Amino acid sequence: MSTDRIREFLARADPPTPCLVVDVDVVRARCRELSGAFEGVALYYAVKANPEPAVVRALVEAGSRFDVASPAEIELCLACGARPESLSYGNTIKKPADIAGAYAAGVRDYVFDAEEDLENLARHAPGSSVSVRLLVDGPASVTPFGRKFGCEPELALVLLKRAADLGLDAAGVAFHVGSQQLDPLAWDAGIAAAAKIAAEVPVRRLNLGGGLGTTYRESAPDVAEYAAAISGSLRRHFPAGVPELLMEPGRALVATAGLLRTEVVLTARKSTVDPLRWVYLDVGRYNGLAETENEAIAYRLEPVGEHTGETGPVILAGPTCDGDDVLYQRTPYRLPLSLRGGDRLDILDAGAYTASYSSVAFNGIPPLRTYCLGTGVDDDG
């Protein structure tokens, strides 16, 4: 995707760093691209990836639906013009009051994975449609969920029957293969498990979750490869007909739409003999780059301006007084030897899971500022 408009904005407005600039027209284009590749699949944008109102509004206009995880995300989507029928409460971890609030706001679709939550849903969201989340392995996910979400298929079956007994609409099954899932075949296990459940109880709806990858330094499969693998699995496991399909892309809709500009605070060496340079940026783990934890996401970096000379290896770190605020020490990065404090770097494809993960005031550093550009958006966000 072209970042010309973003760079032009940065050159003209010269906002303080660090900042994230999002082109909502790229979000719209990605929504069209995904809708085209996954024909007949309803897209529910996972709001947590980037909850900027301009992003949500653009996706409302593009016809997207929304996967929400909290009362605040519901409020945000409704304020941005989404209809309550277009929201799915996908977080399986919710308080009774959260359910009651969602129900009062008109939300009628929920995902659950525990009996206690199911009972709360029956009490506070009577008659709603509910899908049970399956526990699936996502070995090729860069940021796997572990066993936190979902339940084993045997329990899922019991819970779907119980949902119907409680007067809820037992709609079907959901699963999530883990974010930044680089193996398009990873969906197969979840689809197979859903088909087994469908042999026992009606499964009208199948929610394929998120997980579509973005190309950072490591390249991800393109949307067409994911779509081909997933539709192959669906045909194989549901030969008599596929249920109504949902997907909840977060990263895949917004990552490439954002560029994060940061300034070098300081460069340093640790000894008189060690040539390795540390480069400290004004953005780190706590104000936007949370996904560098375990160096899971290795962003592409570009120095801004004239740095045509030699490059050398660097360790990249954030600005805070926290020893864990180191971005990359194992992943090899090289930057120009001419780089000094005050120079700027662009972090590419940073539209997902950056601003939304930013802390409020660690070391007094404010949350990552976001500017949105594009059709129908005020230039200064």
Ligand SMILES: *Cc1c(COP(=O)(O)O)cnc(C)c1O
């Ligand atoms: C975070 C999340 C998503 C989005 O995942 P991506 O990997 O960003 O596509 C989708 N569904 C649920 C339930 C989530 O928690």
